[in-house]
Amino acid sequence: MTKRRKWIIGTIVGVVVVAVAALAIVLTQGPHGQPVPPAAPSQPSPSAGPVFAAKIDNVAEARPQTGLSSADVVYVEPVEGGLTRLLAVYFGSRPDVLGPVRSARSSDIGVLAQYGQPVLAYSGAAPEILPALRSASLVNASPAEVPGAYFRDNGRPAPHNLYVHPAGLPGGTPPPADSVPRFGPVPTAGTPVSAYQVRYPAASYDFRWSPDSHRWAIFADGAPLSTTEAGRLDAATVIEQRVDVRVGEPGESGAVANSPVAQTVGSGEATILRDGQRFAATWNRPAPQSPTRFLTTTGDPLPLAQGPVWILLTAKS
Structure with a gap:
């Protein structure tokens, strides 16, 4: 091989290496130029454990809430008066304290059915909804079932002051593998x-x-x-x-x-x-x-x- 031919091949290889490196930089930047952390292939969370959920108050009097930062999924649900409440879902680990806890709705039953048999912490429900809650595929963990796990914060006005120690509730079961994000x-x-x-x-x-x-x-x-x-x-x-x-x-x-x-x-x-x-x-x-x-x-x-x-x-x- 002549020196000139070797020089041409070396030049082409160098250009390809530079182009590949430049493309790699582009593909690891977000829409505003910030770095994007490496992402794993699409897969469910490997650490999903027993599912615990809680219905959380979300009006001004209930803020700031406690225990939401460790939730894996938080659902924002519409309720009466045009307001919303939160349904916080945890796959495995639970916060030490969570609240304020409020009453359940039929929306909660529908959302949670995809997670197997989760434990649900809630303060109660309208009498017409209680039979559906008790027959649903979930573990009812309201004060009626586990009174010792709940307490009132006297520094807040009722009914925005009911809290729960999740460790005092039943353990629950892991979700179906394909139901987690x-x-x-x-x-x-x-x-x-x-x-x-x-x-x-x-x-x-x-x-x-x-x-x-x-x-x-x-x-x-x-x-x-x-x-x-x-x-x-x-x-x-x-x-x-x-x-x-x-x-x-x-x-x-x-x-x-x-x-x-x-x-x-x-x-x-x-x-x-x-x-x-x-x-x-x-x-x-x-x-x-x-x-x-x-x-x-x-x-x-x-x-x-x-x-x-x-x-x-x-x-x-």
């Missing part, structure tokens, strides 16, 4: 976005992307949402899941009529936020025991970012 690399069809808002009739949520923490900072009704144990709350993935909502269920202790019930079995549209991007998506859950699957608009699986997931159940337009 599936995490994976960021898809390619997202739109860069730094803020996103979800509104309910009498409540609002804002999510603001932080390149430094690589999380979405959470604001409720215009103020940062925080917890007593960890300060500001944030999420790795935020999902607005648009569902059918029916009304007519008794609300708090049966005193308020026309409480909304989110129908989480079926299909519909969704918006997913992760890695500083917004993704148009769809969701599908054919039966109560089926996991909820999120897909791109072309039907491909849409994995979530590793970390806390917030799912806001809103009414279809």
